[in-house]
Structure formats: C-alpha cells, structure tokens
Amino acid sequence: MEQLILLVAVLPLISAVLIQLFDRPLGRSTARFSVAITTLSFLLSAVLLLAALTGEESQSLQLGNSSAILLFDPLGTLLATIILGISLIVHLYSVRYMAEEAAYGQFFVLLDLMTAALLFMVIAGDLITLVIAWYLVGVLLYFLLGQDTRSQTAYRFAFWTLITYRIGDLPLILAAALLYNAYDTWSLTVIFNQIVANPDAHQFLGFSLTDVVAALVGLAAFARSAQFLLHTWLPYTMDGPTPVSALMHAGIVNAGGFLINRFAPVFANSGDVLNMIFIVGLLTAILGSVLMLTQNDIKKALGYSTMGQMGFMIMECGIGAFSLAIYHMFAHGVFKGTMFLSAGSVINNARDNDGIPKDELYTFAVEKQPNKARKPWLLMAAITLAVPLVVLVLAHLLIAEDYFQKQGAVILLFFGWVTGAQLIFATYRMRTQNIWRMVGLSVLSLVVVVLGYVFISHAFDLFLYPDPAFRAQLYTAATIDILRFDVLVAITALIIVSGWGITYYSEQNGYRRQKNKHLWLNFYALISREFYITDIYTRLARLILSISARLNIWMRWL
Amino acid sequence: MPDLMYILLAGIFLPLFPMSMVFNAIFDKVKYAWLRALLIIAWPLVGLLLVLNSDLVIPHWVMTLALGTSLLYALRLLTLREVNQWSGFLATSLWGLLWLTLFQGDSAVLIIWFAIGMSLPLVLLVLLSAFLEKQFGAAYTDLYGGLARTVPRFTAILITVIMAAVATPLFPTFFIMFDMVVETVSVMPLYAMALLLIWLLWSWAGARLVQGLIVGRQSKVKVVDFGGPTIGFYSIVILALAFSGIYMGMVIL
Numbered sequence: 001m002e003q004l005i006l007l008v009a010v011l012p013l014i015s016a017v018l019i020q021l022f023d024r025p026l027g028r029s030t031a032r033f034s035v036a037i038t039t040l041s042f043l044l045s046a047v048l049l050l051a052a053l054t055g056e057e058s059q060s061l062q063l064g065n066s067s068a069i070l071l072f073d074p075l076g077t078l079l080a081t082i083i084l085g086i087s088l089i090v091h092l093y094s095v096r097y098m099a100e101e102a103a104y105g106q107f108f109v110l111l112d113l114m115t116a117a118l119l120f121m122v123i124a125g126d127l128i129t130l131v132i133a134w135y136l137v138g139v140l141l142y143f144l145l146g147q148d149t150r151s152q153t154a155y156r157f158a159f160w161t162l163i164t165y166r167i168g169d170l171p172l173i174l175a176a177a178l179l180y181n182a183y184d185t186w187s188l189t190v191i192f193n194q195i196v197a198n199p200d201a202h203q204f205l206g207f208s209l210t211d212v213v214a215a216l217v218g219l220a221a222f223a224r225s226a227q228f229l230l231h232t233w234l235p236y237t238m239d240g241p242t243p244v245s246a247l248m249h250a251g252i253v254n255a256g257g258f259l260i261n262r263f264a265p266v267f268a269n270s271g272d273v274l275n276m277i278f279i280v281g282l283l284t285a286i287l288g289s290v291l292m293l294t295q296n297d298i299k300k301a302l303g304y305s306t307m308g309q310m311g312f313m314i315m316e317c318g319i320g321a322f323s324l325a326i327y328h329m330f331a332h333g334v335f336k337g338t339m340f341l342s343a344g345s346v347i348n349n350a351r352d353n354d355g356i357p358k359d360e361l362y363t364f365a366v367e368k369q370p371n372k373a374r375k376p377w378l379l380m381a382a383i384t385l386a387v388p389l390v391v392l393v394l395a396h397l398l399i400a401e402d403y404f405q406k407q408g409a410v411i412l413l414f415f416g417w418v419t420g421a422q423l424i425f426a427t428y429r430m431r432t433q434n435i436w437r438m439v440g441l442s443v444l445s446l447v448v449v450v451l452g453y454v455f456i457s458h459a460f461d462l463f464l465y466p467d468p469a470f471r472a473q474l475y476t477a478a479t480i481d482i483l484r485f486d487v488l489v490a491i492t493a494l495i496i497v498s499g500w501g502i503t504y505y506s507e508q509n510g511y512r513r514q515k516n517k518h519l520w521l522n523f524y525a526l527i528s529r530e531f532y533i534t535d536i537y538t539r540l541a542r543l544i545l546s547i548s549a550r551l552n553i554w555m556r557w558l
Numbered sequence: 559m560p561d562l563m564y565i566l567l568a569g570i571f572l573p574l575f576p577m578s579m580v581f582n583a584i585f586d587k588v589k590y591a592w593l594r595a596l597l598i599i600a601w602p603l604v605g606l607l608l609v610l611n612s613d614l615v616i617p618h619w620v621m622t623l624a625l626g627t628s629l630l631y632a633l634r635l636l637t638l639r640e641v642n643q644w645s646g647f648l649a650t651s652l653w654g655l656l657w658l659t660l661f662q663g664d665s666a667v668l669i670i671w672f673a674i675g676m677s678l679p680l681v682l683l684v685l686l687s688a689f690l691e692k693q694f695g696a697a698y699t700d701l702y703g704g705l706a707r708t709v710p711r712f713t714a715i716l717i718t719v720i721m722a723a724v725a726t727p728l729f730p731t732f733f734i735m736f737d738m739v740v741e742t743v744s745v746m747p748l749y750a751m752a753l754l755l756i757w758l759l760w761s762w763a764g765a766r767l768v769q770g771l772i773v774g775r776q777s778k779v780k781v782v783d784f785g786g787p788t789i790g791f792y793s794i795v796i797l798a799l800a801f802s803g804i805y806m807g808m809v810i811l
Contacts, residue, residue, distance in 0.1 A: 149706035
C-alpha cells in the first residue's frame with residue numbers, strides 16, 4: 001500500500017520531468033504521454049479510495065529521514081481522486097484545444113506540476129509539505145494563466161492572482177510556525193491529537209493559540225477561495241486558456257474549503273472563529289451573487305458566480321457542516337468545469353444556428369415577459385413557501401431525527417427553503433399554458449435535488465468524519481446564543497418574504513417609485529463598479545510603486 | 559575597535575542602511591559579469607568573517623536596522639528595471655537578514671551556508687543578465703520584452719532563477735526565510751510580520767521583473783537562444799540548488 005501511495009503522488013511529477021526532458025523528440029506525443037500517466041495515477045488513487053471506503057485504516061508514509069509525511073486519510077484520499085479525475089478531464093480536453101499553441105509541451109509540464117502540487121497539498125501529513133504545496137499552487141497557476149506570453153492583459157490578471165495567493169500564504173506560514181513552536185513537531189496528526197487532548201494548552205499574545213491558528217488558517221482559506229475583499233483576482237482571470245479556467249474554477253479555488261477541513265480539529269475548538277468564517281462566507285455569497293447578476297460580461301459573471309459559490313462553501317464550514325463543504329466543492333467543481341469546457345461547443349452551435357427557439361423559458365428569461373394570466377396569488381404564495389419546506393424537512397427526517405437540534409442544519413434548511421421557494425416563484429411568473437404542469441415539474445426537480453443532496457452529503461459526513469462525537473463537536477462549536485440565532489433567522493426570513501411581496505406588488509400594479517430612481521441608479525453604479533474595490537487596490541498598488549520610485553530617486557538608485 | 563565602529567564596518571558587507579549604499583555603488587560600477595558574480599558571492603562572506611571572528615555582542619537595535627534595511631531595499635526593488643541593479647538590491651535585502659541569524663546564535667557554518675544559498679541564484683541572474691546585454695545591448699525590463707517567444711529556452715532558465723532568488727520553494731532561500739519566521743514568531747512576532755512583508759515584496763518585484771522581460775510579441779532582432787550545453791549547465795546548477803534547498807530544509811527545520 002505504501003508503494004501505491006508514493007506512486008500516486010509522484011507519477012504526475014515524473015510525467016512533468018520526462019516531458020520537459022523529451023519535449024522535442026516526443027513532439028505532440030507529449031500530450032498523450034501526460035494523459036496516460038494521469039490516467040494511471042487516477043486509477044491508483046481510485047483503488048486507494050475504494051480501500052478507504054471499504055474500511056481500510058488511514059495510511060501515512062514518511063519520506064526518508066525528513067519531516068515530510070504523506071497522509072492518505074479519508075479527506076486526502078477522496079480529494080486526491082477528485083483532483084486526478086478533474087485533471088484527467090482537463091488533460092483530455094487540452095490535447096486538441098492547445099494543439100495550436102507554440103508551448104504545447106510546456107503547457108503539459110505545467111499542468112502535471114499543478115496536478116502534483118495539488119495532490120501533495122491534499123495528502124500532506126506535515127506542515128512543511130502543506131506550506132510548500134500551498135505556495136507552489138499559486139506560482140504554477142500564475143504561469144498557467146499566463147500561458148499566452150504575448151498577452152499583457154493575461155499576465156496583468158495572472159499577477160493579481162499570484163499576489164493574492166502570496167498574501168494568503170503568509171498567514172498559513174505564521175500558523176505553521178506557531179504550531180511548530182508550541183508542539184515541537186511538524187506532523188499534523190500529532191499536533192491535532194494534542195489539540196484534541198488539551199485545546200487550551202498554549203497561548204499566544206494573551207489569546208488561545210487554537211483561536212489564533214484557526215483565524216490564520218481561515219485567512220489563508222479566504223485568499224485562496226476568493227472571499228470578499230480578497231476576491232478581485234477571480235472574475236478577471238479569464239484571459240488564461242479555457243482548460244486552465246476549468247481547472248481553476250473546478251479545483252484550485254476550492255482549496256480554502258479543503259484547508260478548513262484539514263484543520264477541523266483546530267476549528268472544533270474555535271467557535272468564535274467559525275462564527276467569523278460564517279459571516280465572511282455569507283457576505284461573499286450575497287455580494288458574489290449580486291455582482292454576478294449585474295455583470296454584462298458573461299465571463300466576469302461566471303467568475304462572480306464562482307465567488308458566490310465559494311462564499312456558500314466557506315459559510316457551510318462556518319456553521320460546522322464541514323463535510324458538506326467538501327461535497328459542495330465536488331459538486332460545484334463538476335458543474336463549473338462542465339460549463340467552462342463546453343463553452344466552446346456552445347459558441348460553435350450558436351454560430352451554426354442562431355435561431356433560438358422562443359419557448360417559455362426564452363420569453364421569460366430573455367424577453368422578461370412574465371405570465372399575464374395568474375392563478376390566485378394567495379394559493380401560489382402558500383405553495384411557494386410551504387412545498388420546499390415540507391420537502392426539505394421530510395428529506396432530512398429520513399437521515400436523522402435529531403437533525404433539527406443543530407443550528408447549522410437549521411441554517412442550511414433555511415437556505416434550501418429560500419432557494420426552493422425562489423424556484424417555484426420564478427416558475428409561477430413564467431408564461432405558460434399549463435402552470436400546474438410547470439410547478440409540478442419544478443417541485444419534482446426540487447425533490448430529486450434535495451434527496452440527492454441530503455443522502456450524498458450524509459454519506460460524505462459518515463466517510464470524512466466517522467466519529468459522531470466529533471461531528472457534533474463541530475456543530476456545537478459553531479453554535480451561537482439561541483435568542484440571537486432565532487432573532488437573526490426571523491429578521492432574514494422577514495426581509496426575504498417582504499422582498500418577494502414588494503416585487504409581486506410592484507409588478508402587479510406597474511408601480512415604480514420615481515423619487516427612489518436616483519437611489520437605485522447610484523446603487524446600480526456602485527455594483528457595476530464592483531464596489532470600487534478593484535479601483536482602491538489599483539490606487540494602493542500605484543501609491544506603493546510611486547513611493548518606491550521616489551525613494552530610488554532620493555537615494556540616487558544606490 | 560569599539561563595538562559601534564565594528565558594526566558600522568560590518569554593516570558595509572552585511573548591509574545596514576546607509577552603509578548598504580557602498581555595495582550598490584561599487585556593484586553599479588563593475589562592468590564584467592564574472593566580477594559581479596564574484597562580488598555577490600564574496601561580499602556577505604567578508605561581513606560574516608568580520609562578525610564571526612569578533613567578540614561582538616549584537617545589540618537589539620542592529621536587528622531592527624537590519625530588518626528596516628531589508629524592507630527598504632525590498633520596497634525599492636519594485637521599481638527597478640535594470641537586471642543587474644535589481645540583483646544588487648535584492649542581494650542587499652537578503653544579506654541584511656543575516657544579522658537575524660547572527661543574533662539568534664546559529665552555528666557559523668550554517669550561517670555561511672545561508673549566505674551562499676541566498677547569493678547563488680543572484681550569481682546565475684547576473685550571468686543571465688550578461689547574456690541579455692550581449693544580445694540586446696541592455697538588460698532592461700519593458701524595453702524589448704517578448705523573451706518567451708524570442709528565446710524560450712533562455713526564458714525558462716531566467717524564470718526559474720528569478721523564482722529561486724525570491725525565495726520560492728524548494729530553493730534554499732525559501733527554507734531560510736521559513737526558518738527565520740519559525741525562530742522569531744513566538745518571541746518577536748512583529749519581526750516575523752516584517753519578514754513576511756519583505757518576502758511578499760520580493761515576490762511582487764520578481765513577478766514585475768518576469769513580466770517586464772518575457773511578455774510581449776517576438777522580437778524582430780535576430781537573437782540566438784541558449785544551446786544544449788548551456789541549458790545543461792544551468793539545469794544542473796538549478797537542480798543542485800533545489801536539492802541543496804531540500805537538504806537545508808531537512809537540516810534546519
């Protein structure tokens with residue numbers, strides 16, 4: 001088994017080295033070679049995953065006399081398989097997509113190195129390997145995004161990614177250094193065991209070390225997963241090749257969720273930090289979605305969509321649903337990867353056939369023509385609000401009766417309810433001859449999605465965190481005061497329902513407040529300028545550069 | 559010799575501002591690549607020999623000044639466009655940090671290895687800069703650009719060397735910086751923060767240098783790319799550097 005672990009990790013590295021050495025003699029065959037090696041690595045990791053699923057104990061492998069440890073626990077094994085699966089698809093896609101590129105071989109070298117770095121990141125069993133892999137992912141992504149060396153724009157935005165990732169590396173390095181000083185070991189397993197045994201054993205600057213480390217790890221995750229204020233790089237990095245965008249949106253950007261999961265024993269003892277993570281995730285989810293809706297550039301809209309999804313993923317960690325974040329990471333990865341990789345075909349199809357059928361969905365979504373003939377709105381409102389709630393509650397009751405005792409679960413249900421209600425509400429507004437058929441189909445798809453999500457996320461929970469006490473500890477750590485929680489849920493529900501009510505009322509009566517028009521315009525301007533955050537950062541960067549230049553002039557370049 | 563005078567003298571070789579300007583003034587005047595390379599290797603070693611062979615007790619303010627010097631040169635590095643000058647400033651920023659290892663009382667052999675590990679990538683960069691001067695007449699960023707299309711083999715080496723110089727894993731400077739952060743974070747957290755800021759500025763400067771040189775359309779000037787033996791030589795040195803970095807990491811961490 002040890003040889004298998006080592007092989008999975010080093011195969012992409014070997015592929016990169018061999019392609020670099022034999023790029024010229026191999027010619028275009030480099031791609032096929034790289035695909036073959038990635039396939040082999042994927043199959044081997046699938047074998048390891050199968051072994052883990054059938055109850056095989058976690059495996060770890062120390063590399064020689066060094067502190068480097070490879071850890072194949074459920075989290076590492078699962079993510080290694082997912083990474084290799086996505087990487088294999090990207091490899092296959094790139095064989096023809098990148099064929100015209102001058103640096104064809106070099107692209108596969110970088111792709112293999114990136115796969116290796118991501119693999120080492122998820123199977124790192126020690127802090128040094130984790131920091132090195134974490135750092136290298138940023139550097140390699142910079143060069144992958146800048147694959148077209150003629151494009152200044154591609155490099156400009158690749159640089160934004162690099163510098164944000166480097167900012168995110170720093171807290172992780174600090175966290176690693178603090179943990180080493182406190183526990184005198186680099187091994188993650190040993191450190192986590194000691195933290196579980198005595199979470200408050202160490203202090204740093206008067207704070208609990210566990211809280212400080214959790215906050216630092218959280219910061220590192222925020223930068224990697226494009227959380228609000230550290231998100232500006234994501235919507236702009238669309239100038240890289242499509243396979244790189246797919247890899248980035250489907251895999252790399254999810255690393256924040258992985259990191260928080262890897263440090264789960266730390267977070268289980270840092271409730272305040274989990275609450276902070278929840279707030280940041282929530283803010284990112286809302287702002288990312290708002291920014292997505294207001295973009296007129298489809299690529300930027302996709303970028304902001306990923307940002308919103310990352311917000312949800314981080315938010316899930318913040319409520320203690322760690323394994324759900326991993327499932328979200330996987331589901332979003334597959335979904336977004338498919339979107340990017342099929343973009344070319346969609347464009348081609350549109351070129352061949354621009355006669356988009358004017359069906360119900362088209363008239364509703366593009367021509368913005370809501371249904372004129374309505375059913376009684378009270379009945380529809382009741383269905384809109386009640387059906388998703390019933391579906392969600394029943395689905396969750398199937399897996400655990402005490403599910404609703406956890407605040408995190410209630411928050412998830414709440415979001416599920418809002419989403420489901422929004423779906424039926426939108427269906428109702430569509431122009432259709434048979435509204436009941438459409439609503440029926442919507443409810444059916446909602447049931448399928450909810451059941452799928454509930455059972456798969458439960459399976460992830462059992463696989464990643466088999467100890468029920470630890471799962472409960474994660475939820476408990478994320479809990480806030482019950483009164484405050486109830487008030488927050490009530491206020492949010494009220495805001496959402498009022499929003500629906502106002503929208504319905506306005507559209508029913510054709511009523512628009514003229515006096516608020518300028519306010520809405522200003523709000524729209526603020527959003528369309530992305531809250532001026534990129535402008536502020538650009539100004540800040542220019543200020544630093546001008547200080548640097550002035551200092552050089554004053555000191556006569558010596 | 560009084561301690562202060564000794565520190566001032568050593569501060570020329572292990573840069574402490576404003577004595578750090580001496581090295582950059584001399585480095586700027588040197589026109590031969592081999593002499594620049596020699597200067598980069600020898601300069602910090604002279605400083606280390608001066609300090610290690612004395613009874614000097616390094617006062618705390620020297621550490622603060624050394625960190626300040628390193629930060630100052632890292633900041634100034636951002637707007638440099640000439641590759642040799644860039645190498646000189648980065649060397650100044652790197653060597654200033656050797657005062658920290660001296661203060662921490664690391665072994666003399668280890669500190670000398672630190673100095674060599676920090677300087678070697680810069681030696682390679684100076685040699686690569688000589689290639690640019692020979693081919694284009696100057697080693698400037700944003701002047702001709704497009705090296706990735708014009709001289710792809712040279713560019714691959716150049717990028718790796720710049721990455722090694724700005725403390726990217728698995729090169730020695732990465733492990734040295736990591737070790738310094740580990741040593742300082744619990745006892746002097748502000749110093750650790752300063753170290754991380756310096757590290758970040760190096761990355762920024764490195765990316766600006768890379769972009770200024772490699773990005774753009776293919777040059778119309780006829781340029782000969784590196785041949786097989788030259789590539790082989792640089793690859794072996796870079797590999798040796800990476801392995802020595804890993805070894806250094808195993809020893810110090």
